[in-house]
Structure formats: structure tokens, C-alpha cells
Amino acid sequence: MAAVLQVLPCVARAPFRPLLSGGPVVRQASGMALAEQAQQLFESTVGAMLPGPMLHRALSLDPGSGLLKVRDRSFQLRQNLHLVGFGKAVLGMAAAAEELLGQHLVQGVISVPKGIRAAMEHAGKQEMLLKPHSRVQVFEGAEDNLPDRDALRAALAIRQLAEGLTADDLLLVLISGGGSALLPAPIPPVTLEEKQTLTKLLAARGANIQELNTIRKALSQLKGGGLAQAAYPAQVVSLILSDVVGDPVEVIASGPTVASVHNVQDCLHILNRYGLRAALPRSVKTVLARADSDPHGPHTCGHVLNVIIGSNALALAEAQQRAEALGYRAVVLSAAIQGDVKSVAQFYGLLARVAGAHLTPPGTAASVEQEEQLHQLAAELQLPDLQLKEALETVVGAGGPICLLAGGEPTVQLQGSGKGGRNQELALRVGAELGRWPPGPVDVLFLSGGTDGQDGPTEAAGAWVVPELASQAAAEGLDVASFLSRSDSHTFFRCFRGGVHLLHTGLTGTNVMDAHLLLLRPR
Ligand SMILES: Nc1ncnc2c1ncn2[C@@H]1O[C@H](COP(=O)(O)OP(=O)(O)OP(=O)(O)O)[C@@H](O)[C@H]1O
Ligand SMILES: O=C(O)[C@H](O)CO
Structure with missing residues (x-):
């Protein structure tokens, strides 16, 4: 999806300029x-794959008992449901989720592309917008699909929400493509600018999304299982719309609720492959040197259910x-x-x-x-x-x-x-x-x-x-x-x-x- 956000009429209702409009x-x-x-x-x-139909297939709520079903798992709702999300399709996903969950939703924070609300509004796509008194706070950022200050503010608000949860809470995480750039929280002393430069260089030199996200995970507080760790001991349910071939949950949006299996050696191989190892900023070297074989620990994601709800x-x-x-x-x-x-x-x-x-x-x-x-x-x-x-x-x-x-x-x-x-x-x-x-x-x-x-x-x-x-x-x-x-x-x-x-x-x-x-x- 390119930088300029433009929305034409809804796919489901009046999807295309008629293809047969020629002479x-x-x-x-x-x-x-x-x-x-x-x-x-x-x-x-x-x-x-539109958010509404997808969410309705994945979730069902019994309004009487407050029992939320996700696939074959059930969760008891009692004013304990919180929501976070990040990605290009997350605005509509959040709107559909709030519609479905109603008063059970206590609070939410989402990080979505700059300009997306105005674009959806302009196109009259009401179903993609949150209601006026929504409990979900929206941050827009990551212009040109690159992490920026606005996305960083969103990431910090998401982390704060997650860290405030208790064992009685349930955190619903909405994830879609573009989530990596919309959830930047570099591990200090790495700065946002350094991370942005490294990501740009890797992409320009031909790194694939697996390689790119391996590096992003190693330098991030929230990727590679970091968000799940922040939410512990709350239960976490991630609903994932896949934009990666094969639907690897650890790669999509850099797997914030999936324990990372990569180690520092993997990162160094990738940086070597693209000729970036020698020129690494000191901060990146420091963070990589500090990381143990698994930055967020393989045992910290037992409280998480990751579900692919949409894919190619x-x-x-x-x-x-x-x-x-x-x-x-x-x-x-x-x-x-x-x-x-x-x-x-x-x-x-x-x-x-x-x-x-x-x-x-x-x-x-x-x-x-x-x-x-x-x-x-x-x-x-x-x-x-x-x-x-x-x-x-x-x-x-x-x-x-x-x-x-x-x-x-x-x-x-x-x-x-x-x-x-x-x-x-x-x-x-x-x-x-x-x-x-x-x-x-x-x-x-x-x-x-x-x-x-x-x-x-x-x-x-x-x-x-x-x-x-x-x-x-x-x-x-x-x-x-x-x-x-x-x-x-x-x-x-x-x-x-x-x-x-x-x-x-x-x-x-x-x-x-x-x-x-x-x-x-x-x-
Ligand atoms: N002039 C061009 N001709 C052909 N392809 C182009 C041209 N300019 C850009 N592209 C391709 O467009 C893609 C980038 O567009 P876009 O921002 O839509 O990326 P995307 O991967 O489709 O993003 P998303 O993950 O949102 O789908 C790249 O694959 C790039 O090679
Ligand atoms: O956000 C990302 O990392 C890419 O879109 C792949 O999911």
C-alpha cells in the first residue's frame, strides 16, 4: 500500500469502476x-477478507453468559477485556471488534497508518470507522510505512496498557501487515532514527521480510514476543491477518505475541549478508551483544493464543x-x-x-x-x-x-x-x-x-x-x-x-x- 491514502467506494457495495465502460x-x-x-x-x-466478515468468523460472544469463543477456546468476560492493535487493516478490525464486543470492551489503543480515518470517512466507509464514543484510542503514524515519532507514541501507549493488566484480564491483539512500522519501540540505547536507517538500508539492499523482521525483533521491546511478555500474566488472544507468504506468525508484523526463535548469530549473518555489519551504530552493537540466545524467552508465551483469521x-x-x-x-x-x-x-x-x-x-x-x-x-x-x-x-x-x-x-x-x-x-x-x-x-x-x-x-x-x-x-x-x-x-x-x-x-x-x-x- 503506497503512502497516499485514497479510498474509492466500498468493495462489497459498489466495488469497481465498471470494467465494461469502454466504447x-x-x-x-x-x-x-x-x-x-x-x-x-x-x-x-x-x-x-474484509474486517467485519473476518471478525465474525473468528469470534462469537454469548451476550447472556458473557462467554467469548475464539476457535475452540472460551474466555469469560467480566469487565476485563482490553484491546490493542497495529497494522494497515486494523482500523476496520477494531471497529468490527468493538461492534461485536460492545460494553465488554474496557479500553483499547490502536496504531494505524497516517490519514486512514480521513480516507475512510471521505469514501463513506462507515464500517471501517470507530463510533464517536469509542473506547479505543487511535494513533495515526508511520508515513511511508516507516517507523516515526507518532508510531513510537502509539507503541508506548500500547505497552503501557499491556503492562497495566492483571491475571484476570484478557488482551485482544489485532495484527495486520504494516504492523512492524506501526509498533516501533527500540531497545535503548538504539534510537528510532537508527532503527529507521537500518530498516531502510536492509530493505534497499534486498533483504526479505523474514530477514528484515529478524533484525527488527532483536532491536525491539515489543516485537518477537515482547508485547505478550508485557501483558503477562493477562491472557492474550491475537487475531492475525496475514500479509506474508505461508502465514508465519513469528514474521507477520514481527510477531509481537510469538516468542522469537532467532539468536544474535542469525542477526549477525543477516547484517553480514547485506554488508552492514561493519558500519553498525554502537547502540545496535550494544543491544545485540546484550541479547542472550532468545531475547524474549521461549517460555513466556504460554498465556497466548495466536490465530490467523485472514490469509491469501x-x-x-x-x-x-x-x-x-x-x-x-x-x-x-x-x-x-x-x-x-x-x-x-x-x-x-x-x-x-x-x-x-x-x-x-x-x-x-x-x-x-x-x-x-x-x-x-x-x-x-x-x-x-x-x-x-x-x-x-x-x-x-x-x-x-x-x-x-x-x-x-x-x-x-x-x-x-x-x-x-x-x-x-x-x-x-x-x-x-x-x-x-x-x-x-x-x-x-x-x-x-x-x-x-x-x-x-x-x-x-x-x-x-x-x-x-x-x-x-x-x-x-x-x-x-x-x-x-x-x-x-x-x-x-x-x-x-x-x-x-x-x-x-x-x-x-x-x-x-x-x-x-x-x-x-x-x-
Ligand atoms: N514503477 C513500478 N513498476 C512496478 N512495480 C513497482 C513500481 N514502483 C513500485 N513498485 C512495486 O510496488 C511495491 C510497493 O508498493 P506497495 O507500497 O503497495 O507495497 P506492498 O508490498 O504492496 O505493500 P503492502 O504490504 O501494503 O501490500 C513494491 O513491490 C515495488 O517493487
Ligand atoms: O509489518 C510487517 O512486518 C510486514 O507487513 C509483514 O507482516
């Missing part, structure tokens, strides 16, 4: 009916059901798509070719080499949960429309000063790949969208493409390859057909990484 030529294009369905499927992916896999499962209801045979390929966007695009291009050929009469089949190449590409991408064989078997037996679903977070190597995002770049690259094969008697559409509604620093959530994209663009004087060479996918999609291929949701209020849809329909 007559656009309406006749082969992919248009598919585009409507792809739009609906993307909507359902996001809709299932759960979102895709919802879209799969919706696709089946629309008449597709639907398969979830993977919820862990990672790797360079170019390889991921090649994979989807070849998958469309091979799957499309399986759907058409004999004689148009993809070559054995293409199928082998597809498996080779899949192996290179090293996707742990990939269901490629199952997907192809489904395609062979289908004889009708197919929907292949996937999600995750590919990486983009920026090549120029253009404007774009992961999803628009992936879609454009897949569009180019799809155009490489002669179109068979199958309609094909690929869509890629960020579930938070904001793809990179653009106002779009993503884009959709069809095999005719490159040739149609050429007819408009737009050269796909040159837009790609400048990392300028957003400009391309804004120009191409007046922008009808862009997805516009505005901020959705949730964030479970990206969703990819490949639709194939025999004519």
Missing part, C-alpha cells in the same frame, strides 16, 4: 464477458467457491507465488498455452516440449504448495470453462522511472506472453490485483489482460516492450483503451497480498 469496440472484444466475471471473482477474494489461501478458497458457482471448474494453484515477476509471467503465459490446448479438440494441443518447459519453470520458481499436476488433470477432464487461482507476492526489479505496481507489471508481462501463441478457439483472460486495493504508488489495484493486448496496443501506437523497459505499466494501462483494463477498488481495508486469476473458456 463499442471494447465491448465486442473477446475477453469482455470474462472480464466481468474476473472482476466478480476478485471482489469475492477481497470481500471475504482463505481468500482464494472463497474465490474458488464463487468460480464454481459461476460454472467454472476452479483450482487453487498456489497461495505462495514468489519470485521475479518476469519468470512468474512466463509461467502464467505457458500455463495458459498448455491449459488452453488441453481444452481444445485434438490437433491444437501444446507440444510435449511446452508442457515440459512449464514444469521446468514451475520447478525453478520453487513454489512449495504448487498444485500444477492437479490443475492440468482438472483441465483435461473439464471440457468447459476453467478458473486457475493463485496468490502471493512476486518481486519487481525496477528498471526505470516509470509508474507501476507489481500487479500491473505482472498483468502486462502476461499479456505480452499470451500474445506469443496463435489464438486457439479458447477465450483467455489473466487478472492480477493487490487485495489492499493499491498497487505500488498508483491509484489502481491491478489490471487484466487478454491475448490480443499487444496487437491492440500496437494499433493504438503503444509498444508494450518499451513501457515494460521503463517499469511504466501504470502509464501503459492508463493510455490503453482509456484505462478500461485497470482495476479500481480504492483502499479495501484488508491486505492479504496479491490475487492472480487465469480464466479459460472454450468458444
Whole structure:
């Protein structure tokens, strides 16, 4: 989610600028009916992960007895329920939680991105806002997803609330992506500025989120189980919306309620790997030297229940059901798509070719080499949960429309000063790949969208493409390859057909990484 907060109308009610808003030529294009369905499927992916539905699935309160159920655990409420939260989706989560828990909630503090209340208000998304007399205090901070003074104030208020609890209390912790930057509490003598610089340097040198958060945990009072320790002996229930592939609770928002298993050696390896060990500030060296093998102790989290309430896999499962209801045979390929966007695009291009050929009469089949190449590409991408064989078997037996679903977070190597995002770049690259094969008697559409509604620093959530994209663009004087060479996918999609291929949701209020849809329909 980029810095500028902009919200368009609610996904559940009036989710998108209609994808079919082009002129007559656009309406006749082969992919248009598919585009409507792809739009609906993307909507359902996001809709299932909105704070309200998610909280209602995770929690149930018996108003008579005051018994709160979280999964298979029950907690007795008696004016003992407190709430804290931090993350990009936490405002809506807190609003939904307060609605559900009512008077049982004694007090709360949340740390959310700068400008989010105004943005939600502006969009009329009342369900994402706390009520006027809410018991939850809101701090806004972490502009540009970097820890700042405002986020530090929020973190200290959260720590104070946690430290004031007793064994009779229950602390509900709401966690979502972006939580690390919104909960900075550096261990002295490390300063906020030093932590900010180190985080920036690590990210700029290519550290992944696991590595970044390992360092953040070692230098933080609240991450890596520190918040759970502060709340002890109160019971702690963390409701977590995952924005990390594989849903590792110790990584999401740097695991403030999960005991850290990393030690100082792990940190030093990471700092070495990115050439930062020699130039470390003295304060960081001091804190690392002081830390024992486990900064917050593995035995301090027995009073904690960590629950993943939303994830990319759960979102895709919802879209799969919706696709089946629309008449597709639907398969979830993977919820862990990672790797360079170019390889991921090649994979989807070849998958469309091979799957499309399986759907058409004999004689148009993809070559054995293409199928082998597809498996080779899949192996290179090293996707742990990939269901490629199952997907192809489904395609062979289908004889009708197919929907292949996937999600995750590919990486983009920026090549120029253009404007774009992961999803628009992936879609454009897949569009180019799809155009490489002669179109068979199958309609094909690929869509890629960020579930938070904001793809990179653009106002779009993503884009959709069809095999005719490159040739149609050429007819408009737009050269796909040159837009790609400048990392300028957003400009391309804004120009191409007046922008009808862009997805516009505005901020959705949730964030479970990206969703990819490949639709194939025999004519
Ligand atoms: N011109 C561009 N073309 C393609 N991708 C870009 C471009 N500029 C930025 N990006 C990508 O956008 C992403 C950053 O955008 P954003 O702030 O939405 O991050 P995010 O990881 O999606 O955040 P969140 O965790 O909220 O989803 C990075 O993956 C970056 O490589
Ligand atoms: O906040 C963070 O650490 C990232 O968004 C991953 O959860």
C-alpha cells in the first residue's frame, strides 16, 4: 500500500469502476464477458477478507453468559477485556471488534497508518470507522510505512496498557501487515532514527521480510514476543491477518505475541549478508551483544493464543467457491507465488498455452516440449504448495470453462522511472506472453490485483489482460516492450483503451497480498 491514502467506494457495495465502460469496440472484444466475471471473482477474494466478515468468523460472544469463543477456546468476560492493535487493516478490525464486543470492551489503543480515518470517512466507509464514543484510542503514524515519532507514541501507549493488566484480564491483539512500522519501540540505547536507517538500508539492499523482521525483533521491546511478555500474566488472544507468504506468525508484523526463535548469530549473518555489519551504530552493537540466545524467552508465551483469521489461501478458497458457482471448474494453484515477476509471467503465459490446448479438440494441443518447459519453470520458481499436476488433470477432464487461482507476492526489479505496481507489471508481462501463441478457439483472460486495493504508488489495484493486448496496443501506437523497459505499466494501462483494463477498488481495508486469476473458456 503506497503512502497516499485514497479510498474509492466500498468493495462489497459498489466495488469497481465498471470494467465494461469502454466504447463499442471494447465491448465486442473477446475477453469482455470474462472480464466481468474476473472482476466478480476478485471482489469475492477481497470481500471475504474484509474486517467485519473476518471478525465474525473468528469470534462469537454469548451476550447472556458473557462467554467469548475464539476457535475452540472460551474466555469469560467480566469487565476485563482490553484491546490493542497495529497494522494497515486494523482500523476496520477494531471497529468490527468493538461492534461485536460492545460494553465488554474496557479500553483499547490502536496504531494505524497516517490519514486512514480521513480516507475512510471521505469514501463513506462507515464500517471501517470507530463510533464517536469509542473506547479505543487511535494513533495515526508511520508515513511511508516507516517507523516515526507518532508510531513510537502509539507503541508506548500500547505497552503501557499491556503492562497495566492483571491475571484476570484478557488482551485482544489485532495484527495486520504494516504492523512492524506501526509498533516501533527500540531497545535503548538504539534510537528510532537508527532503527529507521537500518530498516531502510536492509530493505534497499534486498533483504526479505523474514530477514528484515529478524533484525527488527532483536532491536525491539515489543516485537518477537515482547508485547505478550508485557501483558503477562493477562491472557492474550491475537487475531492475525496475514500479509506474508505461508502465514508465519513469528514474521507477520514481527510477531509481537510469538516468542522469537532467532539468536544474535542469525542477526549477525543477516547484517553480514547485506554488508552492514561493519558500519553498525554502537547502540545496535550494544543491544545485540546484550541479547542472550532468545531475547524474549521461549517460555513466556504460554498465556497466548495466536490465530490467523485472514490469509491469501482463505481468500482464494472463497474465490474458488464463487468460480464454481459461476460454472467454472476452479483450482487453487498456489497461495505462495514468489519470485521475479518476469519468470512468474512466463509461467502464467505457458500455463495458459498448455491449459488452453488441453481444452481444445485434438490437433491444437501444446507440444510435449511446452508442457515440459512449464514444469521446468514451475520447478525453478520453487513454489512449495504448487498444485500444477492437479490443475492440468482438472483441465483435461473439464471440457468447459476453467478458473486457475493463485496468490502471493512476486518481486519487481525496477528498471526505470516509470509508474507501476507489481500487479500491473505482472498483468502486462502476461499479456505480452499470451500474445506469443496463435489464438486457439479458447477465450483467455489473466487478472492480477493487490487485495489492499493499491498497487505500488498508483491509484489502481491491478489490471487484466487478454491475448490480443499487444496487437491492440500496437494499433493504438503503444509498444508494450518499451513501457515494460521503463517499469511504466501504470502509464501503459492508463493510455490503453482509456484505462478500461485497470482495476479500481480504492483502499479495501484488508491486505492479504496479491490475487492472480487465469480464466479459460472454450468458444
Ligand atoms: N514503477 C513500478 N513498476 C512496478 N512495480 C513497482 C513500481 N514502483 C513500485 N513498485 C512495486 O510496488 C511495491 C510497493 O508498493 P506497495 O507500497 O503497495 O507495497 P506492498 O508490498 O504492496 O505493500 P503492502 O504490504 O501494503 O501490500 C513494491 O513491490 C515495488 O517493487
Ligand atoms: O509489518 C510487517 O512486518 C510486514 O507487513 C509483514 O507482516
